[in-house]
Amino acid sequence: MTQDNRGAVNHRLKWIGISMLLISLTIGCGWGIYKLPAPLVDRMLKVDIFKQAELWKRRVVLHLEDPESALKTGVIDAHDAEFLAAMPEASDVYRFKLLDSNGRVTWSTRPTEVGSVENRDFFRSDVARGMIHYIREVVPLSEIDGLDLHTDNILNATQHHVAEVFMPVAKNGRFIGAIEFFTDISDLRTTFISRLRISLTVLSGIALLALVAVSFASYRANRLQLRALQKQSAKERDLMEDQLRLAREVRLLGELNEWLQSSRSLDELFDMVSRFMTHILPEAEGSVYVYSNSRNVLDGCASWNGGTHKAHIHPEGCWGLRRGRTYEYGAFEIDFICEHAEPHDGRPYFCFPILAHGETVGLLHLRALEGTDEAFHTSKKLAQLSAEQISMAIANVRMRDQLHDQSVRDPLTGLFNRRHMLETLRKSINRSQHTGAPLSLIAVDVDHFKKFNDTHGHDAGDMVLRAVGAALEQGCDRDEVACRIGGEEFMLILPDNTSDDAITRAEQLRQAVEAVSVRYGEKSLPRITISVGVSHYPAHGTMPQDLMRAADDALYAAKDKGRNQVQVAGSGSDAQQISQLKKPIKAVGGKSTA
Known part of the structure; x- marks a missing residue:
């Protein structure tokens, strides 16, 4: 065997050995692959x-x-x-x-x-x-x-x-x-x-x-x-955070609605709005406006999160109110600034008209806080839902106030009715019992009222009653309450008035009515006069019915003595004092005297 052949054999044997090693490794790896x-x-x-x-x-x-x-x-x-x-x-x-x-x-x-x-x-x-x-x-x-x-x-x-x-x-x-x-x-x-x-x-x-x-x-x-x-x-974490945020918003809106529906007045309602909006929309400052009774302007009622509100704004100065839909400043290439948003620093804002029963009753204004523009824009839907909750609550409070006024007001004169007068008189007596403050009651009856009706008709009689009611209402000050208790009979509750003050007020009222001139059609009605009775707590009674009976008795005594005068219950010595008062006194409300 030549050296070349021996080399070839050795080479083959080497590769065979390597192959066997690889085969062994492959088999070992195959077993290892499984195990x-x-x-x-x-x-x-x-x-x-x-x-x-x-x-x-x-x-x-x-x-x-x-x-x-x-x-x-x-x-x-x-x-x-x-x-x-x-x-x-x-x-x-x-x-x-x-x-x-x-x-x-x-x-x-x-x-x-x-x-x-x-x-x-x-x-x-x-x-x-x-x-x-x-x-x-x-x-x-x-x-x-x-x-x-x-x-x-x-x-x-x-x-x-x-x-x-x-x-x-x-x-x-x-x-x-x-x-x-x-x-x-x-x-x-x-x-x-x-x-x-x-x-x-x-x-x-x-x-x-x-x-x-x-x-x-x-x-x-x-x-x-x-x-x-x-x-x-x-x-998944982001999805969970979105779901939790949505659940929180729904929960807060539910709580807001529950609290707003339980508010007893608009002032209490706006205080609740301020507190809730701080939590619901922390990235926005805001304010709320409500139309005044005249509907010429909107009155500023509340603000929160560092926002401010003006005392009054004109509806034409707000693009949201003028166009009758939500206005978003900063969402378009060209924007116009509302007058009530001045001075403006470029921050985006929303104007949500507050609607109730299809009628615009106010405005919710929200402005982004510094550095929260993106979050502010994404909160538009939540802000819209909040405005809807506020609008429903305002409508409910106003309807409740209207129903309450209808239950305690006389529809002809606008004065309080007998029911409210009795409730107020009881409260005034309880207050006087605890504080010792003076209290007087004035009973009023229009003289010869039946004659007005028979001669001039019931429309003229209604005008006379409204004129007397206006004089009584003008004569009220602070916590004093004027009431029509039925027909041509009126009463005036005077807390914190001494006996002398009450007699003076009664005479001023008599003179004020006497100075009233009522025109009916093309002519003036005859002069109106009233008979007045005065009672004092506790001298003439400690119960509402006692004071009312005493004032009525004094009233009938005034009629018996010729009408158009003031009488005090249960005291003959007051006649001199009253006669001294029957001199020209400046009438209530600045009218001329009789």
Whole structure:
């Protein structure tokens, strides 16, 4: 055999040896491909689950109002309960528990587990000492909650790989409890194992390089998968935050509506609006205006979040009111500034006309705070809903006020009716009993009123009653109340008036009525005169009916003595005093005297 042949044989033998080595490596790798991936993937998943469990724990602990109390007692508020119940739907956790420091379950996604105790040794030896404990189990389908969140491959499997993680929770270095998370890792585990086997099969022919490449590919696949999971988790977290924000807005609007519907007056209603709008729209300052009774201007009623309102604005000075729909400054290339928004610094604003029963009753003005333009524009829908709630509440309060006025007012004269007079008189007597303040009652009757009706007709009589009612109303000051108790009879309640003051006021009223001239058609009606009776508390009674009877008796005494005069109840000595008063006195309201 020549040297060349020997070299060729040696070369062949060398390659045969290498081939045999590669074959051996391939066979070994093939066996390893089947056996190696599962333990390797399980270790990798354990590290990955540890990181995710830390995030899950931080999310739960940071969201709870009082984590220590929640772990110890399981007592949480409705908002925290809503978050905990929603967490399995927004994460890879399908089940979790809160355990106190003794291992007792205080809260669980499975309510039947509450009260049970974790008695396994590792809880006291590991978890209670601040160490994370990890368990991987193979469980049947029935043990997994919320399978609708998983993939079709998982649903078709009969057994699931589940990671059970105990995360200790400490406060100030003291163990206060733990959170036990359950997550289904079957899909992820199967995916990792499949990819790893393919990679090992492809790279088994190049031995050590294949092993390095497999490790690199596995590491890269793991990182990509982790990033994908993190992106998905971020999307789910954003979705959950949007849902929670929407739920909060709906809840606040419901609370706003409930409070506004229970307000007793417009002033109270606007105070509620100021407080609620600060929470509902924190990125906006605002103000609210309501049409005055004349409807020529709108009155500024309230403002919040650093906003200000003007005392009065004209409806023509607002583009929203002028056009009859919402006006948004800053949404178009060319905008015009409302007069009530001056001085303007360029910030966007909304003008929402407040409508009630198809009628514009006011204006809600909102302006973005500095640096919140984007958030301000996205809040337009919520602001619109708030304006609708406010408009309904204003309409209800106004309707309630109108109904109340109708129940306590005389429709002819506009004075209070007998029912309101009795209620006010009782309150005035109770006040005088407690404070000792003086109180007087004046009874008034139009002289010869039947003659007016018979001679000039009922329309003329109504004009006379309205004229007398106007004189009584002009004579009221502070808490004094003028009432028409029926027909041509009136009464005037005078709190905080001494006896002498009440007699003087009665004479001024008599002279004021006597000075009134009423025209009916083309002619003036005859002179109007009244007879007046005065009673004082407590000299003439301590009950409403006693004071009214005493005032009526004095009134009839005035009629018996010739009408057009003032008499005081139960006192003949007052006649001299009253006669002295029957000299020209400046009439109430600045009218000329008789």
